[in-house]
Each structure stands twice: as structure tokens, then as C-alpha cells.
Amino acid sequence: MNWLLFFTFLAACIAPAAAGMLFRPGEWYRDLSKPSWTPPNWLFPVVWAFLYVTMSLAAARVASLPGTSQAIAFWAVQISIASLWSGVFFGLRKMATGGVIIATLWAAVAVTMVAFWSHDTISGVLLVPYLIWVSVALALNWSVWGLNRKAA
Structure with a gap:
């Protein structure tokens, strides 16, 4: 494992993490109607911290391999x-x-996962939890929007 690559990819995760810290749910989100299966608020930062580590590990593994520039470009798109x-x-x-x-993020993560998997199975597997979590987030986003269209 190239730890410099790992920490470089982890550093790239600072942007979405910072956005999550700057733009918190707050009272507006708290007061919206949400589906009964909404995860508790404390779970989001825990899951994202885990995902940032696993997606950085996956990217570092793939970036160490020859011929993976397109796969790494996909990773850059999804983190953006x-x-x-x-x-x-x-x-x-x-x-x-x-x-x-x-929804666009889901597609970018799926493409990245397939690209990583084609170069390194472990890296592809490391992105599976990310795709699952983005799937939950996608369903939650659309459910909250649907329940609160008048507030949208």
C-alpha cells in the first residue's frame, strides 16, 4: 500500500466533508416530514468517515496499478x-x-466501482458500501422531497 497515495485521496475527501460540516441539517431539515426508515442523525458522520477511508483505500490501490488513469478520473468526478x-x-x-x-453521484460511484473492480477486485468491493449508502441517501432525498413538496 502506498500510504502517500492513500492520504492524498483522503485529503480529497476534505471537500465533501467540509461541505457537510458547513451546511448542516438544522431546524429546517428537522421540521420536514421524513420517512419512518430515516437513519438517525448521529449515523451520517460515522458512515461518511468510514466511507471516506474505504474509498481512499480503494483509490490508492488502483492508482498504484498501471493503466488506471481513467478509473482514477472517475474517482475524481464522483468526489467532486x-x-x-x-x-x-x-x-x-x-x-x-x-x-x-x-442521482448523478450514484451513477458516478457505480461507474467508478465497475472501473476499479476491473483493475482490482478488492478495490471494487471496497466501494460497495459507498454505493449502498448513496442508494439509501438517494431514496431518502427523493422521499423527503416527495413528503415536503409544498416546502420545496
Whole structure:
């Protein structure tokens, strides 16, 4: 494992993490109607911290291999998209636009996972929890929007 690569990719995760800290759910989100299966608020930072580590491990493994520049470019795209969601959903309170962003993120994560898997099975597997969590987040975003269209 190239630890410098790992920490470089982990550093790239600072942007979406910072956006999540800058644009917190707050009273506006608390007062919205949410589906019964909404995860508790404390779970989000725990899961994201775990995911940032696993996606950075996956990227460091793939980046160490020859011929993986496109796969790493996909990783860069998905982390850039991930940086947008909190500001749009919580900051601008644009639930539908947030849904479009997170749907785009889901596609970018899926493409990245397939690209990583084609080079290194472990790296592909390391992105599976990320795709699952983004799937939950996508469903939650659209459910909250649907339950609160008048507030949107």
C-alpha cells in the first residue's frame, strides 16, 4: 500500500466533508416530514468517515496499478459531485436539485466501482458500501422531497 497515495485521496475527501460540516441539517431539515426508515442523525458522520477511508483505500490501490488513469478520473468526478450535495440540499434548500445531484453521484460511484473492480477486485468491493449508502441517501432525498413538496 502506498500510504502517500492513500492520504492524498483522503485529503480529497476534505471537500465533501467540509461541505457537510458547513451546511448542516438544522431546524429546517428537522421540521420536514421524513420517512419512518430515516437513519438517525448521529449515523451520517460515522458512515461518511468510514466511507471516506474505504474509498481512499480503494483509490490508492488502483492508482498504484498501471493503466488506471481513467478509473482514477472517475474517482475524481464522483468526489467532486459528492462535494455539491450538502450545499444544495441543506444550504440552498433545493431538495429536487439535491435529488438530481445525488442521482448523478450514484451513477458516478457505480461507474467508478465497475472501473476499479476491473483493475482490482478488492478495490471494487471496497466501494460497495459507498454505493449502498448513496442508494439509501438517494431514496431518502427523493422521499423527503416527495413528503415536503409544498416546502420545496
